[in-house]
Amino acid sequence: MSEMNSRTEQTDNDETTAGNSTKPDDARDMTTPDTDVQAEALQQPEAGPDSHEDESVPSPKDASDASDGLQGSSAIPWKTIAPAPADVDYESPLLRCLVVLFSLHGRTISIEKLKGGLPEHGGPSHTSACLRAAMQAGMNVRAVHRQKLENISTLTLPCILLLKTKGACVLTGLNDKTAEIIFPETGGTPIEILRYKLEEEYAGYAIFGKVEGRLDKRASEIKLLKAKRWFWGTIWHYLPIYKHVGVASLVINLLAIVSPLFFMNVYDRVVPNNALDTLWVLAIGIAIAYLFDFILRNLRSYFCDVAGKNADIILASRLMQHLMSIRLDNKPDSTGTLANNLREFESLREFFSSTTLLAIIDLPFLFVFIALVGFIGGPMLFVPALAVPLVVIIGWLLQYPLQRAIESGYKEGAQKNALLIEILNGIETVKTSQAEGRMQRMWERVVGMSARSNSHTKTLANFSITMSMLAAQLVSMIIIVWGVHRIGAGDLTMGGLIACNILAGRAMAPLSQVAAMLSRLQQSRMALKSLDLLMTLPTERADDSASLCYVGLAPSLAAEELSFRYPGNERLALENVNFLFRPGEKIGIIGKMGSGKSTLGKLIVGLYQPSEGAVKLGGVDIRQMDVAELRSRAGYVSQDNYLFYGNVRENIAISNPNADDNAILRAATIAGVTDFVQAHPAGFGMPVGERGMALSGGQRQSVALARALLNDPEILILDEPSSNMDNGAEFQFKHRLATIIKDKTLVLITHRMSMIDLVDRLVVMDSGRIIADGPKAAVLNALKNEQLRAAAKPRTM
Numbered sequence: 001m002s003e004m005n006s007r008t009e010q011t012d013n014d015e016t017t018a019g020n021s022t023k024p025d026d027a028r029d030m031t032t033p034d035t036d037v038q039a040e041a042l043q044q045p046e047a048g049p050d051s052h053e054d055e056s057v058p059s060p061k062d063a064s065d066a067s068d069g070l071q072g073s074s075a076i077p078w079k080t081i082a083p084a085p086a087d088v089d090y091e092s093p094l095l096r097c098l099v100v101l102f103s104l105h106g107r108t109i110s111i112e113k114l115k116g117g118l119p120e121h122g123g124p125s126h127t128s129a130c131l132r133a134a135m136q137a138g139m140n141v142r143a144v145h146r147q148k149l150e151n152i153s154t155l156t157l158p159c160i161l162l163l164k165t166k167g168a169c170v171l172t173g174l175n176d177k178t179a180e181i182i183f184p185e186t187g188g189t190p191i192e193i194l195r196y197k198l199e200e201e202y203a204g205y206a207i208f209g210k211v212e213g214r215l216d217k218r219a220s221e222i223k224l225l226k227a228k229r230w231f232w233g234t235i236w237h238y239l240p241i242y243k244h245v246g247v248a249s250l251v252i253n254l255l256a257i258v259s260p261l262f263f264m265n266v267y268d269r270v271v272p273n274n275a276l277d278t279l280w281v282l283a284i285g286i287a288i289a290y291l292f293d294f295i296l297r298n299l300r301s302y303f304c305d306v307a308g309k310n311a312d313i314i315l316a317s318r319l320m321q322h323l324m325s326i327r328l329d330n331k332p333d334s335t336g337t338l339a340n341n342l343r344e345f346e347s348l349r350e351f352f353s354s355t356t357l358l359a360i361i362d363l364p365f366l367f368v369f370i371a372l373v374g375f376i377g378g379p380m381l382f383v384p385a386l387a388v389p390l391v392v393i394i395g396w397l398l399q400y401p402l403q404r405a406i407e408s409g410y411k412e413g414a415q416k417n418a419l420l421i422e423i424l425n426g427i428e429t430v431k432t433s434q435a436e437g438r439m440q441r442m443w444e445r446v447v448g449m450s451a452r453s454n455s456h457t458k459t460l461a462n463f464s465i466t467m468s469m470l471a472a473q474l475v476s477m478i479i480i481v482w483g484v485h486r487i488g489a490g491d492l493t494m495g496g497l498i499a500c501n502i503l504a505g506r507a508m509a510p511l512s513q514v515a516a517m518l519s520r521l522q523q524s525r526m527a528l529k530s531l532d533l534l535m536t537l538p539t540e541r542a543d544d545s546a547s548l549c550y551v552g553l554a555p556s557l558a559a560e561e562l563s564f565r566y567p568g569n570e571r572l573a574l575e576n577v578n579f580l581f582r583p584g585e586k587i588g589i590i591g592k593m594g595s596g597k598s599t600l601g602k603l604i605v606g607l608y609q610p611s612e613g614a615v616k617l618g619g620v621d622i623r624q625m626d627v628a629e630l631r632s633r634a635g636y637v638s639q640d641n642y643l644f645y646g647n648v649r650e651n652i653a654i655s656n657p658n659a660d661d662n663a664i665l666r667a668a669t670i671a672g673v674t675d676f677v678q679a680h681p682a683g684f685g686m687p688v689g690e691r692g693m694a695l696s697g698g699q700r701q702s703v704a705l706a707r708a709l710l711n712d713p714e715i716l717i718l719d720e721p722s723s724n725m726d727n728g729a730e731f732q733f734k735h736r737l738a739t740i741i742k743d744k745t746l747v748l749i750t751h752r753m754s755m756i757d758l759v760d761r762l763v764v765m766d767s768g769r770i771i772a773d774g775p776k777a778a779v780l781n782a783l784k785n786e787q788l789r790a791a792a793k794p795r796t797m
């Protein structure tokens with residue numbers, strides 16, 4: 001065993017190469033090192049009719065005949081269908097030019113990093129999507145129209161020129177006769193061409209960029225203090241629009257004064273004197289004022305909508321971008337709760353949508369109306385002046401219980417949502433395990449709690465509304481009663497009383513509106529708080545300054561003193577793991593259930609960060625690499641083959657919707673997808689249903705595998721890649737995979753003995769530790785002779 005445990009230093013050069021051991025004797029159950037190693041006859045799959053129909057794929061029998069191993073199938077036709085994606089440049093020229101532009105500005109960036117999180121927007125070739133990617137990566141870019149090359153100043157070089165052929169190049173120098181350019185297709189070397197030739201190709205658009213200065217960690221601490229910046233910063237961005245809204249509100253509220261003045265004059269001057277001409281003049285004046293009021297109100301709500309809509313799109317996009325980049329060890333446990341948090345964004349949107357904002361904008365004008373009541377009605381101004389603070393104080397006192405009711409309603413709503421999503425996701429299990437009764441009980445309990453909180457919230461909110469309505473009615477009544485007495489005393493005219501009544505009503509109106517939305521305001525506060533918590537969770541790309549571009553790293557993998565604990569778990573899932581997988585090595589990882597195999601795979605692709613130690617790719621700690629770059633080098637297929645609603649093609653090309661058809665076909669053929677899509681009338685357009693439920697487990701697995709193979713990564717980490725396949729499908733998959741992994745590093749996590757053919761080194765894990773690592777034959781021998789039994793016993797921590 002000591003020979004095997006020497007791990008990294010040992011190679012198995014003298015060991016049987018992959019594919020040379022498809023003998024029944026080698027077939028064993030690798031699940032439990034501490035159980036007897038059982039010989040399991042490797043069943044030669046029965047070649048089904050389907051496999052014979054497809055002439056391009058040799059039958060299992062042919063395959064085993066053709067070579068003693070799995071690597072000798074040079075006659076596989078898909079190899080002629082398309083070269084490996086790594087050998088062909090499918091990238092958009094503009095993206096490539098941006099990479100060159102970054103490097104000319106002294107910053108090396110990989111195309112993977114640039115593309116990381118790039119919204120699709122008609123594909124990465126789409127100019128605006130590429131520009132957005134560059135901005136995200138820290139370059140301030142601008143596309144400008146420059147009709148001719150002479151319109152481009154040499155002082156602004158380098159810049160990207162868009163070409164009529166839909167290509168692009170980087171212009172680095174320009175003189176009367178020649179131009180110095182870099183074509184991304186020809187690498188990074190500048191070439192000189194005649195200026196007139198470039199002019200002929202030039203499409204009239206140039207892209208200029210400037211790399212933004214980066215702040216260090218001290219700055220990010222300050223940024224954390226301004227946690228809600230993501231929200232207020234965006235709203236602030238639309239301040240110019242809100243300024244227009246403010247001006248419109250000012251005019252609307254001034255026009256509101258016209259109406260009471262009109263009534264006052266009609267009652268006081270027109271009626272007593274029967275001055276019909278004056279009436280007509282006043283009527284025309286007020287009609288014009290109403291018209292203005294109408295136009296301004298519409299414009300105001302239009303501006304509010306525009307600002308709200310734009311802010312909404314930006315905020316929702318930021319939220320989603322952040323959500324997708326949150327480190328998994330920080331992600332909230334419950335998907336339902338998380339979804340609920342995001343749904344609360346809707347109530348937050350209400351905050352900056354027209355109705356809410358307009359009521360708040362109108363609020364300061366109540367002082368103008370109160371002042372006017374004083375101007376016309378003298379001491380009667382005290383009626384609204386006392387009522388307003390009274391309403392505000394009562395409303396303010398209601399805030400605390402309202403806030404508490406909303407908070408508990410929010411929590412219960414989140415739990416309701418979490419339960420709902422869990423039930424819907426596991427509906428088959430709920431039915432088959434006859435858990436309907438339990439689920440129904442849990443549902444009713446949480447619905448009851450949520451309904452109680454909601455009704456409490458509604459009662460409080462209603463009280464605040466009715467209370468402000470009552471205040472407005474009382475104000476009106478007191479003004480009339482007091483006004484009549486003042487008319488009797490000759491201190492007020494009839495028109496004055498009507499004007500005071502209208503103005504007092506206007507002063508109270510925004511209060512009623514604000515009272516009506518008090519609960520919504522509290523809800524928005526709550527939503528902002530919970531979304532803010534989400535937005536401050538660390539992301540995978542948190543420390544951008546650390547991620548350099550590592551081009552040309554050897555595809556070796558290493559773990560150094562690697563330990564990992566899942567958040568909230570006391571037990572280490574991985575403990576002091578060390579290994580070195582050399583470039584091109586084929587490693588199998590086996591071990592009992594829960595021994596940490598999948599966790600190791602997840603740490604290699606940076607889904608979780610080590611609690612201690614490091615994972616290294618090509619000798620570089622993967623934490624220093626951008627996740628997009630890391631994951632484009634290391635393709636990972638997890639045990640859960642999650643597919644998204646859409647068709648087979650969309651799911652395979654999910655990382656690159658513009659992927660070349662040949663590349664998709666190649667990946668699909670290796671993974672065995674072509675075998676079943678051929679039989680479907682829609683071919684690659686075959687729908688997969690939500691979560692891939694329209695496919696069988698094996699088909700889902702094939703699509704997930706094709707997805708990982710699409711970009712032809714140098715390292716492949718496959719977690720139980722054939723667990724759902726039948727023997728025939730597994731045999732063919734294994735056979736095709738063997739032909740493409742010759743130069744790749746393969747990490748194969750498996751319980752299936754039959755898959756072990758692909759590897760030449762075995763690592764055995766138990767309770768989060770590596771208990772054996774060495775040439776396949778030696779490890780298998782040790783397993784057979786039960787030498788690993790003692791070491792594999794579960795440990796208590």
Ligand SMILES: Nc1ncnc2c1ncn2[C@@H]1O[C@H](COP(=O)(O)OP(=O)(O)OP(=O)(O)O)[C@@H](O)[C@H]1O
Nearest residue numbers: 566567569573591592593594595596597598599600
């Ligand atoms: N998301 C998670 N949160 C908390 N603990 C987890 C999580 N995933 C796995 N674990 C724990 O980590 C340990 C290792 O799990 P892992 O999935 O790596 O085992 P495995 O060897 O791949 O098992 P299997 O062969 O059954 O797939 C287990 O004890 C498991 O309970």
